[in-house]
Amino acid sequence: MTEKILLKGNELLVEAAIEAGCRFYAGYPITPQNEVPEMMSWRMPQAGGVFIQAESEIAAINMIFGASAAGARCMTSSSSPGISLKQEGISYIAAAELPCVIVNMQRGGPGLGNIRAAQGDYFQAVKGGGHGDYHLIVLVPATLGELYDLTMHAFDYADYYRNPVMILGDGILGQMAEPVEKRPYKPILNLPPKEFVLDGCKSRPPRVIKTLYLHPADSLVRHNLHLQEKYAQIQRELCLYEEYETDDAEVVVSAYGITGRVAKGAVKAARKEGLKAGLIRPLCVWPFPAQPYQRAAQKARHFLVVEMSHGQFIEDVKLAMDCKRPTSFLGKGGGWYPMEEEILEQIRRLAGTKRKPAAKKIGKR
Amino acid sequence: MNWESVSGSSAQRRWDECAHGRPPAVATGIKRVLPDRIVFTYQGDGDLAAIGTAETIHAANRGENITIIFVNNAIYGMTGGQMAPTTMIGQWSTTTPDGRGRFGEGGPIRVCEMLSALGGVCYLERVSVSSPKDVMKAKKAIKKAFENQIAGKGFSLVEVLSMCPTDWKLSPLEALDFVNDKMKAAFPLGVFKDRQS
Amino acid sequence: MKQPTQTRIIIAGFGGQGIVLIGNLIARGALIEGKNVTGMVAYGAEMRGGTAYATVVVSEDEIACPFVEKPDTAIVLNRPSMDKFEPAVQPGGLILVNTSLVQRDLKRMDISTIFVAATEIAQELGNLKVANLAALGAFIQHSGLLQPQSIQQAAEDLFSSKNPKLLPLNLAALKAGMHQSRFMEAVGLTGR
Numbered sequence A: 001m002t003e004k005i006l007l008k009g010n011e012l013l014v015e016a017a018i019e020a021g022c023r024f025y026a027g028y029p030i031t032p033q034n035e036v037p038e039m040m041s042w043r044m045p046q047a048g049g050v051f052i053q054a055e056s057e058i059a060a061i062n063m064i065f066g067a068s069a070a071g072a073r074c075m076t077s078s079s080s081p082g083i084s085l086k087q088e089g090i091s092y093i094a095a096a097e098l099p100c101v102i103v104n105m106q107r108g109g110p111g112l113g114n115i116r117a118a119q120g121d122y123f124q125a126v127k128g129g130g131h132g133d134y135h136l137i138v139l140v141p142a143t144l145g146e147l148y149d150l151t152m153h154a155f156d157y158a159d160y161y162r163n164p165v166m167i168l169g170d171g172i173l174g175q176m177a178e179p180v181e182k183r184p185y186k187p188i189l190n191l192p193p194k195e196f197v198l199d200g201c202k203s204r205p206p207r208v209i210k211t212l213y214l215h216p217a218d219s220l221v222r223h224n225l226h227l228q229e230k231y232a233q234i235q236r237e238l239c240l241y242e243e244y245e246t247d248d249a250e251v252v253v254s255a256y257g258i259t260g261r262v263a264k265g266a267v268k269a270a271r272k273e274g275l276k277a278g279l280i281r282p283l284c285v286w287p288f289p290a291q292p293y294q295r296a297a298q299k300a301r302h303f304l305v306v307e308m309s310h311g312q313f314i315e316d317v318k319l320a321m322d323c324k325r326p327t328s329f330l331g332k333g334g335g336w337y338p339m340e341e342e343i344l345e346q347i348r349r350l351a352g353t354k355r356k357p358a359a360k361k362i363g364k365r
Numbered sequence B: 001m002n003w004e005s006v007s008g009s010s011a012q013r014r015w016d017e018c019a020h021g022r023p024p025a026v027a028t029g030i031k032r033v034l035p036d037r038i039v040f041t042y043q044g045d046g047d048l049a050a051i052g053t054a055e056t057i058h059a060a061n062r063g064e065n066i067t068i069i070f071v072n073n074a075i076y077g078m079t080g081g082q083m084a085p086t087t088m089i090g091q092w093s094t095t096t097p098d099g100r101g102r103f104g105e106g107g108p109i110r111v112c113e114m115l116s117a118l119g120g121v122c123y124l125e126r127v128s129v130s131s132p133k134d135v136m137k138a139k140k141a142i143k144k145a146f147e148n149q150i151a152g153k154g155f156s157l158v159e160v161l162s163m164c165p166t167d168w169k170l171s172p173l174e175a176l177d178f179v180n181d182k183m184k185a186a187f188p189l190g191v192f193k194d195r196q197s
Numbered sequence C: 001m002k003q004p005t006q007t008r009i010i011i012a013g014f015g016g017q018g019i020v021l022i023g024n025l026i027a028r029g030a031l032i033e034g035k036n037v038t039g040m041v042a043y044g045a046e047m048r049g050g051t052a053y054a055t056v057v058v059s060e061d062e063i064a065c066p067f068v069e070k071p072d073t074a075i076v077l078n079r080p081s082m083d084k085f086e087p088a089v090q091p092g093g094l095i096l097v098n099t100s101l102v103q104r105d106l107k108r109m110d111i112s113t114i115f116v117a118a119t120e121i122a123q124e125l126g127n128l129k130v131a132n133l134a135a136l137g138a139f140i141q142h143s144g145l146l147q148p149q150s151i152q153q154a155a156e157d158l159f160s161s162k163n164p165k166l167l168p169l170n171l172a173a174l175k176a177g178m179h180q181s182r183f184m185e186a187v188g189l190t191g192r
């Protein structure tokens, strides 16, 4: 048996990042992700890397811009209010096509909110957040095993596509502890040489990393088209999800992250009661895995979306299946957690109804 | 931050919680709209001298007629003991496990000294609350900082050296010694600016 | 006692009573036995003001829900925790009471009880800090959730890497808790 380690999510994230070769971390304290900078402060020097407690989240993300341009595998982390501050830098990094990993252990919002886990930053992560037409690759682990693997993969995706990758977790993922098999890092992609790195041009033509495109007049249009081509490629190539018992499912539950694992428990319980329930749980929400939803929509009568917000992820679920099936919603923001029993109740209700009822919303949207 | 009507004995207090580091900017907005109200901010060292350094310096430089009470406990208290901009060289914190280093992490920022160079500033004093005598002095300084605002003299800031036994991992009594022995040496008490007009 | 496939535990007390260590050792014990386990500690503002608590879920199967609202077992080391978590325990569940600091009767008739004077045991051993291990010993003795040797192994692993000098005292508290505790079946439940 390989060695299993028992760490909090935030600590495991540090181990995975260092294992994957991350050698530059800049961050700023904020609950519930404080263990990340705290552990980085001694682990990074041990690994021969750099740890910086920045003066703000804005400084931290711009340090990442610099470190990435200089060729390092690099990462920053924060929780919701801090991630809002990083948005300017994220837009610049996406525009400059620099690889890096950004971690958001979401907490309750909007504003200062609270420090309980929440999933209210979905739109910010998936639909933009900063200005301009750009996309992050957004990974959404539900267990610490997935957090460990996806953190390592995040660095590969970032380098392979030259694109920032976000790990969208939440306070529970960061704070809970689960045993995880410590797997050694092995790249999952054939990584290209980093031909953008600014490390002195003595024996090669000079390189420029920039985000300002004024001349010629159509240069920014062309740059945007180039970015869109890349995003289309990522959409073709990256499709990560777990599908559970959807083959004959009449009620398909969908949720991501922590909510996704609770939903799976509810689906299992529903099956024990003889209800035809299934689950689609994305592991990556940009690009969004549309195929399983389209397949499931052919048979399912209802969809049920669960999230710890007032309904953000639900929009992508509906889009993925072209609103083919009525979709109910169970969710609240501000630190509400779904319990298995609550989800199960909704599955029972939906499985019991005969013909398409009007999509009913539970909880305010 | 806080603003209060000066007229009448039944003064009404309003409290506005804003983003980490931004109080001087929010206070500026309130004071410019309601110049006859008393507006003050209450900020920690991380808030005022790390994430909010720009807001602090520019409010001071504009000579905003507000009062800032700056609580310097040399650590991030709320988030559980990480390095602050005022953490002293060699001081342990959860993000400086080997003690803060002069290079790489940098020395403690002395806010009163730094702001004293700015023209807009009216009054700067550093006080402590680590002995009864210190508390009396602190009270006087804070009163003066508010009187300045009422008289329309401009930006006043009182830096208060204070204890954080929990995150320093000290007993309350040891924490008093820490302020008296270590902090007062790194952050000398006194008036750094007192412009009379 | 026949073990269900999943046990959801809340451990609560004052900050400083070593709540987290109990959770940590249960989790490590479960790991040694090859079980699935998820643990969590209440953090931040939730910690302030009297009760600190940690939760652990031990299961034969994949663990879906990592948070515990209605525990099967509550381990309460002080009075405020007793007041807060006694009502939350599932019918037919179990509560461990530190009788040194909780001097009131149970209100629930439908849950089993483990009584242990954990703080007094610790006092006799000369260090109040090991009350947590005494409570853990009592829990292991009567709950049947994990083998005593798994917990002992977990404690040895943890202390030998962090603070080997404290190991003998903690193991003594664990043993004392096992032997100086008693179990009372739920009175309000029959045919279990």
Ligand SMILES: Cc1ncc(C[n+]2csc(CCOP(=O)(O)OP(=O)(O)O)c2C)c(N)n1
Pocket: A028, A029, A030, A031, A057, A081, A082, A085, A112, B019, B020, B043, B044, B045, B046, B047, B048, B071, B073, B075, B076, B077, B078, B079, B084
């Ligand atoms: C944008 C943002 N980043 C981080 C935080 C987390 N945070 C809350 S208070 C605080 C600093 C606490 O230190 P300080 O300002 O010195 O005040 P103290 O708690 O020591 O009184 C931080 C980093 C936040 N609320 N918002």
